[in-house]
Amino acid sequence: MPQIALITGATSGIGEACAHQFASQGYRLILLARREERLQQIARDLTEQYGVATNILVADVRLKDQVEEALATLSGADREIDVLVNNAGLSQGLDPIDKGNTDDWDTMIDTNVKGLLYVSRVVSGWMVNRGKGHVINIGSIAAKEVYPNGNVYCATKHAVDALSKGMRIDLLPHGIKVTAIHPGMVETEFSLVRFKGDAGRAKKVYEGLEPLVAPDIADAVWYAASRPAHVNINDLVIMPSAQATGTIVNRK
Structure with a gap:
């Protein structure tokens, strides 16, 4: 029976890259996101490329009722999730x-x-009931330091860092691993969303340097997920080589 990965925010960027990474390893996938047409297209692509079964859940993670209703549609073996990748996240302003x-x-x-x-x-x-599983939370360098004008976004990612630590403690007796992965500058839709569709301003964020790309983070997620049962990657910070801190970068 193939293992199952549930990935949130799966319609673009890191989430989509994680879907391809896990599919390439033969995982069954459950993809949760807001954009139904995009989810359907990605599911078709994954089945065509890797021959894996893919289940899609349309929900906005901000809405508790939507999340609970979407997850409630899963039953039986579909609830035997081995890896949860909490990727859905954004910055605004x-x-x-x-x-x-x-x-x-x-x-x-x-x-x-x-x-x-x-x-x-x-x-x-569900993982507690099975006595196993792995939760992988996608944080940010903003979880480790605060930068000018990042105030609330940094606070939310600090919360992800703290929640990861708390989950690790709470879920330890049940044999469940918890990993937090904190990327630096990754060129995805992130800056476009932050600047509300201003493509020019978003592009300037990455000018003069080679940022990370989504598959770099998906590769790190897979590294954490594929360790032996007795090994857990607690915390991983990944930066492009041109970036030293959240704000100090080497532009050419």
Whole structure:
């Protein structure tokens, strides 16, 4: 019986790359995201390329009822999830605290923190019942340091870091691994979302350097997931070689 990976935020960037990585290793996939057409296309691509079964769940992780209803459609063997990749996350805006948009704050907190919790609450319960599993949370360098105008986004990723530590303690007696992976600059839709579709501003973030790309992070996720049963990667920070901290980069 193939192992199962559930990946949130699976329609682009790191989530989509993780789907390809796990599919290439023969995993059955459960992909959760908001964009149904995109989910369907990715599922078709994965089946065509790797011959794996893929189940799609359409839900916005910010909405507890949607998450619970989507996950409730899984039954039997589909609940025997071996790896949960909590990837869904975003940043909105880049403003000082006194000028911050409170709607942006709500979106980041609801997605990055509450969304991760809503999914983890259900899936970790299934893992506890089985006595095994692995939760992999995608954080950020913003989980390790705070940079100018990053205030609320950094706070949400610090929360992901703290939650990962708390999960590791709580789930330890049940044989469940917990890993946090914290990327630096990765060129995905991230900056485009942060700057609300301003492609020019998003592109400038990566000018003059070679950033990470989504498959780099998917490779790290797979590394963590594929360790022997007695080995857990607790915490992994991954940066492009041109980046030293959240704000110090070498541009050419």
